[in-house]
Each structure stands twice: as C-alpha cells, then as structure tokens.
Amino acid sequence: xxxxxxxxxxxxxxxxxxxxxxxxxxxxxxxxxxxxxxxxxxxxxxxxxxxxxxxxxxxxxxxxxxxxxxxxxxxxxxxxxxxxxxxxxxxxxxxxxxxxxxxxxxxxxxxxxxxxxxxxxxxxxxxxxxxxxxxxxxxxxxxxxxxxxxxxxxxxxxxxxxxxxxxxxxxxxxxxxxxxxxxxxxxxxxxxxxxxxxxxxxxxxxxxxxxxxxxxxxxxxxxxxxxxxxxxxxxxxxxxxxxxxxxxxxxxxxxxxxxxxxxxxxxxxxxxxxxxxxxxxxxxxxxxxxxxxxxxxxxxxxxxxxxxxxxxxxxxxxxxxxxxxxxxxxxxxxxxxxxxxxxxxxxxxxxxxxxxxxxxxxxxxxxxxxxxxxxxxxxxxxxxxxxxxxxxxxxxxxxxxxxxxxxxxxxxxxxxxxxxxxxxxxxxxxxxxxxxxxxxxxxxxxxxxxxxxxxxxxxxxxxxxxxxxxxxxxxxxxxxxxxxxxxxxxxxxxxxxxxxxxxxxxxxxxxxxxxxxxxxxxxxxxxxxxxx
Amino acid sequence: xxxxxxxxxxxxxxxxxxxxxxxxxxxxxxxxxxxxxxxxxxxxxxxxxxxxxxxxxxxxxxxxxxxxxxxxxxxxxxxxxxxxxxxxxxxxxxxxxxxxxxxxxxxxxxxxxxxxxxxxxxxxxxxxxxxxxxxxxxxxxxxxxxxxxxxxxxxxxxxxxxxxxxxxxxxxxxxxxxxxxxxxxxxxxxxxxxxxxxxxxxxx
Numbered sequence: 001x002x003x004x005x006x007x008x009x010x011x012x013x014x015x016x017x018x019x020x021x022x023x024x025x026x027x028x029x030x031x032x033x034x035x036x037x038x039x040x041x042x043x044x045x046x047x048x049x050x051x052x053x054x055x056x057x058x059x060x061x062x063x064x065x066x067x068x069x070x071x072x073x074x075x076x077x078x079x080x081x082x083x084x085x086x087x088x089x090x091x092x093x094x095x096x097x098x099x100x101x102x103x104x105x106x107x108x109x110x111x112x113x114x115x116x117x118x119x120x121x122x123x124x125x126x127x128x129x130x131x132x133x134x135x136x137x138x139x140x141x142x143x144x145x146x147x148x149x150x151x152x153x154x155x156x157x158x159x160x161x162x163x164x165x166x167x168x169x170x171x172x173x174x175x176x177x178x179x180x181x182x183x184x185x186x187x188x189x190x191x192x193x194x195x196x197x198x199x200x201x202x203x204x205x206x207x208x209x210x211x212x213x214x215x216x217x218x219x220x221x222x223x224x225x226x227x228x229x230x231x232x233x234x235x236x237x238x239x240x241x242x243x244x245x246x247x248x249x250x251x252x253x254x255x256x257x258x259x260x261x262x263x264x265x266x267x268x269x270x271x272x273x274x275x276x277x278x279x280x281x282x283x284x285x286x287x288x289x290x291x292x293x294x295x296x297x298x299x300x301x302x303x304x305x306x307x308x309x310x311x312x313x314x315x316x317x318x319x320x321x322x323x324x325x326x327x328x329x330x331x332x333x334x335x336x337x338x339x340x341x342x343x344x345x346x347x348x349x350x351x352x353x354x355x356x357x358x359x360x361x362x363x364x365x366x367x368x369x370x371x372x373x374x375x376x377x378x379x380x381x382x383x384x385x386x387x388x389x390x391x392x393x394x395x396x397x398x399x400x401x402x403x404x405x406x407x408x409x410x411x412x413x414x415x416x417x418x419x420x421x422x423x424x425x426x427x428x429x430x431x432x433x434x435x436x437x438x439x440x441x442x443x444x445x446x447x448x449x450x451x452x453x454x455x456x457x458x459x460x461x462x463x464x465x466x467x468x469x470x471x472x473x474x475x476x477x478x479x480x481x482x483x484x485x486x487x488x489x490x491x492x493x494x495x496x497x498x499x500x501x502x503x504x505x506x507x508x509x510x511x512x513x514x515x516x517x518x519x520x521x522x523x524x525x526x527x528x529x530x531x532x
Numbered sequence: 533x534x535x536x537x538x539x540x541x542x543x544x545x546x547x548x549x550x551x552x553x554x555x556x557x558x559x560x561x562x563x564x565x566x567x568x569x570x571x572x573x574x575x576x577x578x579x580x581x582x583x584x585x586x587x588x589x590x591x592x593x594x595x596x597x598x599x600x601x602x603x604x605x606x607x608x609x610x611x612x613x614x615x616x617x618x619x620x621x622x623x624x625x626x627x628x629x630x631x632x633x634x635x636x637x638x639x640x641x642x643x644x645x646x647x648x649x650x651x652x653x654x655x656x657x658x659x660x661x662x663x664x665x666x667x668x669x670x671x672x673x674x675x676x677x678x679x680x681x682x683x684x685x686x687x688x689x690x691x692x693x694x695x696x697x698x699x700x701x702x703x704x705x706x707x708x709x710x711x712x713x714x715x716x717x718x719x720x721x722x723x724x725x726x727x728x729x730x731x732x733x734x735x736x
Contacts, residue, residue, distance in 0.1 A: 107547045174554045182547040212558045216565035220675075227654035229671040230664055231569065237664035242572060246565060 004512040006413065012513075024109035025513060030095035031411070032116050036123060037083055037091065042480070044078035045473060047071050052435070052469040054452055055462050068452035069138035070153065074130075076141030077158060081165045082123055084396050085254060088261035089207075090119070090172055092403045093200050095411060097176060099504035099511060100194050102185025102520045107178035115171040122165035129154040129161070140450060142251070145232030145243040149224050156225050159218040166211045166218075169257070173207030176200050185503070187522035194502060194526045195284050199264025202288040206253045206260075206295065214250030217243070241306055248299035256295040258392060260288055262399030263330055266352050269406050270334050271527040272500045273349040274341030278527045280333040287326035294323040304375045313372055320370035327363055331356060346498070347421040351402035354429050358394025362387060365440065380450075383443020389436045401428075401479065408486065409493035413510040416486030424482060428475030434468025501528060545709040552713040556720050559683075563724055566676050570731060573668050580665025582736045587652070588673070592643050593733040596636050597725065603632030604722040607691070607715045617705045619698060626695050629718065633688045640681055644674075673732055680724055687721045690714045 004010075007027045011019045020028055051071050054061045063071065094112065098105055106112050129136045137158040139148045148155050180201050184193065220231055221243075230236025232243040271278045278284065300308060300316030308316075334356060343349070365387040368374050378384065409415055438461035443449075447458045454462065496505040503526075507516050574581045610625030644653075647670070651658030654671050662670070694714045697703040703711050 107544070108551060111551075170558050174551055174558070177554055178547050178551045181550055182544055208554055208558055209561055212562035213565045216562050220565075220569065223654070223671065223675055227671060228660065229654055229667045231668070231671070237668075239572075242569070246568070 004514070004517065006508065006510040007513045008413070008510050010513045022113075024105075024113050026094050026098050026106050026109065026112060027411075027511065029112055029116050030091050030093075033086060033090040033094065033119065036120065037086060038480075040078050040082045040123065042476075044075050044083065045476060047075040047078070049469055049473055051075065052466045055454070056466040057463075058454055058456050058459060060453070063452065065452045066138060069140075069450070070136045072450055073137045073140055073158075077126060077137070077162070079392075080141050080254075080258075081162050082126065084258045084392060085165075085169055086119060086172070087258070087396065087400055088265065088403060089169075089176070089200060089203060089257075090115075092265065092407060093172070093176060093261060096407060096504055097179065097197060097200055098183070099410075099507065099515055100502060101180065101183065101188060101197050102503050102516065102522065103179065103183035104514050104516070104519075106175050107182055108175050111171055112175055115168045115175070118164055118168035118171070122161050122168060125157060125161035125164060129157045132157070142247060143218070143221060144247075145221070145224075145238070145240045146234060148221055149233040149236075156222050159221050163215050163218045166215045169207050170211045173204035173211075176204040177208065180204075185520050185522050191282065191285070192522055192525050193285075195267035195278065195281070195288075196261075196264035198285040199260045199267070199288050202292040203257050203260045206257050206292050210250045210253040210257075210296070214247060214254075217246040217250070220246075241303070241308075244303050244306055245299070248302045249296075252299040252302065253292075253295045255392070256291055258396045260291060262355075262396040263288065265399045265403045265406070266334060266355060267330075268502060269348050269352050269402055270337050271529060272406075272498050272502070273344045273346060273352075274338050275344070275529045276337050276341040276527075277529050278333070279336035279339075280329070281525070281527070283329055284333050287329045290326040291323060294319060294326070298323050301370050301375075304372060305379045317370055317372050321367065324363065324367060324370075331360065331363075347416075347418055347425060348402045348406035348498075350422060350425045351398050351405060354425070355395060355398040355402065358390050358398060358432065362390030362392075362394055366391065378443050380448055381443035382439040382447045382449055385449050386436045386439035386443060389439075394432060394436075401425075404483065406498070407504075408483065409497050410504060410509050410511070412487050412490070413493055413508075414486055414490035415493040415497065416482050416490055420478065420482045424475050424479035426475075427471060427478060431468050431470070431472030431475050435465050435472050436468070438462070438465040438468070502526065543707075545707075548709045548713060549716075552716050556716065559720055563676070563679070566672070566679070567727070567731075570672050570676070573665075573672070574731075577665030577668060580663060581669050584666050584669040584673075585732060585734075585736050588733050589643055589646070590733050592639050593729055596639050597729050599632045599635050599639075600722050600725050603629045603636075604719055606632065607718045611708065611711055611715050614698065614703070614708055614711060615705055622711075623695055623698055626691055626698075630688050630691055630695075633684055633691075636684060637681065640677070647674075676728055677732070680721070680728060683721045683724070687714070687718045690717060 007025055012023055012025070014022055020032055023029065050062065051068065054063050054068055094106070097103075133154050134152045135154065137143070137148075137153045137155045138151060139153075139155060143155060143159055143162075148159075180193075180197055223229070224231045224233065224236075224238070228236065230238035232238040232240050234240055267278060267284055298316060298319045300312055301320045304313055304317075345353075365383070369378065369384060369387055405416070405421060442458055442461050442465075445458065445461075447454055493509060495507070495509040498505070503520060503522075504511075506520065606625045606628045610622045610629065613625060614622035647653050648656075652662070652666075652670050653659060654667075654674055659667060659670065691714050694703060694711050697710060
C-alpha cells in the first residue's frame with residue numbers, strides 16, 4: 001500500500017538490540033518504555049498480591065512487619081514513579097502525539113532517547129536498593145521525615161532513583177511542550193487540536209514546573225542523611241512539616257500528571273465508539289488546563305492532621321472542592337457525548353465505561369477526604385488507600401488498558417482476540433471492585449493503612465479483598481497473555497479498524513518511519529462524526 | 533539539542549530556543565525549593581544567619597559577583613559578534629567568558645578551602661557541635677553555592693562546545709541556535725548568583 005517501510009521493518013541500518021536502543025524514532029522509544037514499564041507493573045502487582053495475602057487473616061501469615069513495610073514502599077515507588085507517572089505520556093504520548101498532530105517526530109528526538117536512558121538508569125538504581133545494604137526503603141513512597149532520615153534501609157538510593165526518574169519525566173514534558181507548540185500540522189490551530197494532545201499539553205506543564213521541587217527536596221533528604229544537619233528531623237532541630245509541604249507541592253500536582261493523560265485517552269475513545277462529535281470540546285480542553293492550574297494549590301489537603309493553621313486548612317479544603325469541578329465537567333461532557341450516540345461496545349470502549357464508573361467512585365470519595373471534618377476520621381485509614389486505587393488504578397490504570405487495546409492495531413498492525421479481551425475486562429472489573437471496595441468499608445470501620453496485622457473484627461472484609469486481588473490478577477494475566485499472543489500471531493489489522501476520524505488513523509498501521517507519506521493539512525475541527 | 537534525526541533533517545531554531553526557555557523554568561524551580569527552605573529557616577534563625585553571614589568573605593563574594601556579571605556581558609557580546617560575522621572576535625569573547633568562570637571557581641575553591649580549615653563544613657567534627665542555626669546556615673551555604681558551582685561547570689562545558697563548533701563552522705552567522713542557548717544558560721547561572729550573593733553575604 002505504501003512504498004515506505006513501516007517503523008517496525010525499518011531498522012535504520014542497525015543490527016540486533018541496537019535497532020531499538022539507539023533509535024531516535026519516537027515510536028520505537030515508546031515501545032522501549034512499554035517493555036520496561038509493563039515488566040515493572042507485573043512485578044509491583046506481585047508485591048501487591050503478597051501484601052494482600054499477608055492480610056488474609058489477623059497475625060503473621062507470610063511476612064513480618066519489617067518486610068511488609070518494605071513491600072508497600074516498593075509497591076508504591078514502582079507503581080508511582082516507574083509505572084503511572086511515565087505510563088501514558090511516555091508510551092502513548094510518545095507514540096501517538098506526533099501522529100495525532102501530524103508531525104514526523106517529537107521536537108527533540110535525541111533528547112527523547114536520552115530521557116529513556118535516564119528512565120532506565122532510575123529503574124536500575126531503584127532495583128539496586130534490593131541488593132545492597134539493609135534492603136529496600138521501608139518509609140512508604142512518600143519518604144516522610146523524620147523516619148526517612150533515621151531508618152537504616154536504602155532510603156538514600158531510593159530517593160536518588162526518584163530524582164533521576166523525575167528528570168526523565170521533566171525532559172519528556174519539555175519535549176512534548178515544544179512539539180505541541182512548534183510541530184502541529186499546517187492548519188491545526190489550538191482549537192482544532194485533538195483532546196489527547198490538549199491533555200498532554202497540560203500534563204507537560206505540571207511535569208516541567210512541579211517535578212524540580214520534589215527533585216531538590218529529595219536531594220535535601222540525601223544531604224540530611226549524609227551530613228546529619230536538622231533540615232527535617234525534629235530531633236536535630238528540623239521541621240518535618242516543612243518536608244511534607246515541599247513533598248506535596250510536587251506530589252499533589254503529580255497525581256494530575258497521572259490522571260490527565262488518561263482523561264485525554266477517554267476523550268479520544270468515546271467519540272470514536274459513540275460515533276458522535278465530542279460534547280463541549282472547548283470545555284474539556286480548558287478543564288485540562290484548569291486542573292493543571294488549580295492542582296498546584298491544593299497540596300495542603302494531604303496534611304490536615306499534620307499541624308496547619310485553621311485558616312490554611314479551610315483554604316486548602318476549599319481549593320480541593322474547586323479542583324473537583326473541572327474533573328466533573330469532563331465526566332459530564334463524556335456522558336453527554338454518549339447520549340444518543342450509536343455506541344459500539346468494543347474492548348477499548350468497555351474499559352472506558354468501566355473507567356467512568358470507577359473514576360466517579362474514586363472522585364467522589366476524594367471529596368470525603370477533602371472535607372475537613374470527615375478527613376479527621378478517615379485519615380491514614382484503608383479508606384484513603386481505596387480512594388487512591390479507585391482514582392489511580394480505576395482511573396489511570398483502566399485508561400492505560402483502554403489505550404493499549406485502542407491503539408494496539410496502530411502500533412503492531414495486528415489484532416488481538418477481541419472475545420478474550422472482553423472476558424479479561426469482565427474479570428478485571430469484578431476483581432477490581434472486590435479488591436478495593438471493601439477497603440472503603442474497612443477504613444470507615446477504622447482500620448489503619450500500612451499495618452501487616454489487624455484485630456479479628458476486620459477479618460471478613462479483608463478476606464473478600466484478598467480474594468478480589470486473586471481475581472484481579474487473573475484478569476490482568478489473561479489480558480497480557482492475550483495481547484502478547486496478538487503481537488506474535490494476531491490477524492493482520494486494517495489500517496483503521498475503528499473507522500476513527502483522528503489523524504493517527506489516517507496513515508498506515510503500523511505507521512511508516514516518517515509517519516505520513518505526506519504531511520496532512522487540517523481544515524476541520526476534530527471528531528466530526530455527524531458528517532458521515 | 534539538535535533537531536536532526538536519523539530519518540529526516542529538520543531544523544527549527546525557534547523550537548530549540550523554546551526548549552531552552554522551558555528548561556530554564558525547571559532550573560529556576562529547582563533552586564526555588566532551596567530558596568523557600570532558606571527563607572523559612574532564615575525567618576526562624578534570623579540572628580544565627582546574620583552572625584554567620586559575617587564569617588563569609590565579603591571581598592571574595594564581591595569579586596565573584598563582578599566576574600560573573602562581566603562573563604554574562606562577554607557571552608552576550610560574543611553572540612552579537614558572531615551574528616555580525618566576526619568569528620574570531622566571537623571566539624575570543626567566549627574564551628574571556630570561560631576565563632571568568634575559571635576565576636570564579638578558583639575564588640570559590642579558596643573560599644571553601646578556608647571553611648574546611650575552620651571546620652565549618654557539613655560532616656566535620658566541629659560542625660556537629662555548632663548551634664542548630666549555624667549548622668543550617670552552613671549546610672544551605674554549601675548546598676546552594678555547590679549546586680550553583682556545578683551549574684557554572686556545566687555552563688562552561690557547553691560554551692567550550694560552542695567554541696569548537698564555531699571553529700568547525702557548525703555554528704555560523706545563519707545558524708547560531710546552540711550559541712544563543714548556551715548564552716541563555718549562562719545568564720541563568722549569573723541570575724541565580726545575583727540572588728545567592730545578597731542572601732548569604734550581604735544581609736546582616
């Protein structure tokens with residue numbers, strides 16, 4: 001069909017593994033990210049499973065408190081810094097962003113490859129905490145002082161890993177911002193730009209402006225551990241609450257780094273499978289920016305019980321309620337797009353519908369955390385863990401799965417088994433709710449998070465939750481196996497199997513190295529499905 | 533940051549300049565965290581910070597400030613010179629910039645060396661016995677000027693590359709994005725010092 005080789009066939013004159021690790025093609029770099037990221041996802045999933053197994057009954061089952069503390073830290077560090085934060089931007093942002101705005105590559109292809117090497121170095125440093133000294137950190141992924149200053153485990157290394165991973169994330173953000181500013185196809189004005197690109201644009205600003213703050217904070221942790229000067233440890237005269245402020249100044253915006261790209265994926269998939277023009281295009285685009293902006297000013301809601309003035313708590317609580325508004329605008333617009341659409345329940349769409357359901361629960365329980373009075377009751381309980389997993393896993397995780405099922409034929413030019421994919425989705429959905437919903441109840445009953453043990457009255461819901469974790473894992477494994485089989489021996493896919501109008505589908509699948517035979521000229525707004 | 537890939541020649545100077553500006557924002561916020569911590573602890577330990585400020589060598593600090601400001605001027609002049617086609621002058625001005633950077637680093641070395649002899653550096657035995665406010669001052673002093681010194685070194689390395697590229701005609705009057713970006717980075721190094729100098733040496 002095309003005279004040029006697809007990116008998978010075009011080796012750039014290199015051999016063996018060098019075809020991949022020296023390629024500056026954004027599509028190959030995306031797959032480099034995907035390979036590391038999915039491996040670590042499965043590892044962290046196994047860690048999560050073992051934690052749930054420990055919690056199947058009161059008392060010690062398979063691990064003691066110290067191991068459990070290290071397990072939940074490792075699970076958090078891997079899932080946050082290695083899976084979710086890079087997740088959608090590094091894999092699908094890299095692969096799809098240039099295609100969806102009609103560009104040949106990102107603005108700085110070499111820098112893009114360099115970001116991947118930084119990412120690789122960060123993961124290796126994180127892994128090295130397992131092997132040397134007193135084992136992986138046991139502080140939780142937040143590295144709260146003063147414990148992170150005093151513990152003998154490898155906090156210094158773990159913190160350095162997060163620092164390096166942060167820089168990889170900054171450079172990716174910088175690359176995307178420049179790409180979106182400079183490389184849109186002729187005719188693609190800002191408001192003809194697809195919403196996935198809008199979401200990545202907002203995300204990249206957060207990556208660029210928030211990540212350095214946590215970077216320097218983590219360096220301060222390292223300095224304090226090395227030199228013993230009291231920056232954050234009260235025993236040495238430091239201020240632990242200051243650490244929490246600095247940490248959350250980044251890490252709260254960071255949760256929007258995690259969710260915004262996922263919301264971009266939703267905005268792409270819903271119009272395609274509802275065959276309708278997206279409802280409220282501008283509202284969705286602006287709400288991405290609004291979330292990114294307001295998201296900077298809500299960090300204090302992580303610290304309602306840490307000691308802040310009453311005024312500060314009220315202001316942060318108010319801001320938290322405000323940031324819920326743009327998220328709600330998005331959900332409203334997505335549902336309005338579905339209304340009177342001709343909905344096609346293909347696998348990506350199923351994941352998106354599950355996303356809306358789970359994200360609603362996650363988002364609304366977020367307000368329970370954000371309200372001052374209720375937060376005192378549920379702070380540091382399993383409720384928070386449940387809320388976080390509903391938003392992050394039910395939100396970002398499910399959109400990641402949706403994205404991989406949606407763009408699978410684009411990336412590999414093949415098709416997975418749709419029936420098995422749907423079954424895996426069903427198992428995943430049931431397992432997810434069975435695993436995390438009981439944790440809301442446990443939290444309301446008062447079960448604290450981050451303990452390997454609990455009193456017997458919590459047993460029933462913990463057993464339900466553990467069984468849910470097995471079902472969820474089964475679903476994930478089935479999904480992964482199905483996808484790998486699709487890559488290896490799937491049927492050849494047509495170049496636009498979903499009949500999408502988006503730009504990335506208007507070229508061959510898999511795309512040629514330079515993406516388009518001819519750079520497209522944009523005359524219309526995106527998602528004009530009514531005209532068909 | 534070049535805009536070339538293995539599969540297509542693409543050059544966009546505006547993009548690389550935009551990329552550099554974005555990078556500078558990141559750098560500013562990296563130091564921003566430190567400035568925040570500095571101001572909070574200065575507020576809480578005002579007397580100790582004022583007292584320790586007296587122990588820094590105001591002369592060395594002033595000379596370094598003048599040296600860095602001069603280097604910012606020479607780098608800007610070299611960019612203008614190159615754009616007017618004066619290749620040799622541009623190189624000479626860049627060398628002057630790097631000499632300034634060297635003077636800055638040598639001064640810094642003697643200043644730090646003095647502190648090491650006095651034992652007021654983080655990790656030393658005397659340091660542990662210092663009052664908390666003094667310890668914080670010296671930790672922040674070494675942390676912030678140290679991080680700044682790393683930026684001076686990185687900036688110099690970038691400028692050395694610029695000199696080599698000018699000699700090889702890879703940077704020309706019609707293609708000077710890297711030169712300009714190197715200059716931008718150098719101005720950032722200067723800018724941060726402009727804030728560090730009064731915070732540590734001047735406010736008493």
